[in-house]
Amino acid sequence: MPQRLKSLMSNNEELRVLFGTVQALTALQQHFSRVAPPHFAQSSQILGLRNGTLSIAMSNGALAAKLRQLAPEIVTKLQNRGCEISSIRVKVQVNYTPIKPKPVARLLTQTAQHQLLELSEHLGDTPLKHALEKLAQK
Missing domain, CATH: 3.30.300.180 (DnaA, N-terminal domain)
Structure with missing residues (x-):
């Protein structure tokens, strides 16, 4: 203080x-x-x-x-x-707003990243492919 x-x-x-x-x-x-x-x-x-x-x-x-x-x-x-x-x-007290816990950042394992990239390689140029690639990079 x-x-x-x-x-x-x-x-x-x-x-x-x-x-x-x-x-x-x-x-x-x-x-x-x-x-x-x-x-x-x-x-x-x-x-x-x-x-x-x-x-x-x-x-x-x-x-x-x-x-x-x-x-x-x-x-x-x-x-x-x-x-x-x-x-x-x-x-x-219904109007009482409980304290929300802070979100915990979750990381993918290397295996999960590899599998997502592998799956995206089998897809055409689609939004799903781009989403999987983006997710694998996190």
């Missing part, structure tokens, strides 16, 4: 409290992402923690229902990680 921002945070009580809350929610989101099934972590957002109850927004009702079923197990896992949580409250 840049030095100016740190000094601003330390000089302003309201910002210091807000920053502490943001850090706590970020840590809870990370803990939740590690203990919950992957599809839950991608479709959820930690809303807050009050009196030991963790509030979580889910992107759809089906996942929310499944999370409610798994809540006792997730609470135990979070407690084992040092989180002071006694229950989970699940809300459905």
Whole structure:
């Protein structure tokens, strides 16, 4: 964190409290992402923690229902990680857009490239031939 921002945070009580809350929610989101099934972590957002109850927004009702079923197990896992949580409250927020994972670049093997080029040699001068040659070069 840049030095100016740190000094601003330390000089302003309201910002210091807000920053502490943001850090706590970020840590809870990370803990939740590690203990919950992957599809839950991608479709959820930690809303807050009050009196030991963790509030979580889910992107759809089906996942929310499944999370409610798994809540006792997730609470135990979070407690084992040092989180002071006694229950989970699940809300459905349909307009919540889950974080989309970054696409992973996939490369063809040398064998696949060779086979695509071989196939393209048996084709006439067609768009399919050009598409296969282009794909083999990636």
